Amino acid sequence: MNRSYPGGWWSVASGAGKEAFLADVKKFPTDAQASIVAVMQRYAAGRTTRNEVNAWGDGMRELRKKVDGCWYRVIFVEQPPKLVAVAAFMKKSNQTPRKFASLARKRKPDAGSTDLVRLDLTKLLDDLGP
16 A cells, blocks of 8 residues: 655655665666656655555565566665655566665665655756766
8 A cells, every 4th residue: 555745755865875876776777767766756646556566674665667678676765754765776587686685775774864865856867867
């Protein structure tokens, strides 16, 4: 069941956390970047399908979108009213490689962390650049 987070309030850890997340997404092809940002916007509005969201445990969730035969993922934590993006990656198989799971858990902020900055999804694709 999706919750609604008015305004699409996505966040990332400030400083290196934001740069790391943007670097992750920048590795995606342009069409995959646009597709995963659209899924993030739909999740914030409570409009994703069951196929687009998966629980990881430890309070972490995964958004996923298939583009041209590859799966693109954003790992995040819900800290209402914020959705905190911690990692993004591409995979071709159905199993998440351990290195990505480990990376996402390492980047996960502590509950109630205030060291977060708002991620404006309407500007995210501009921030990623060519």
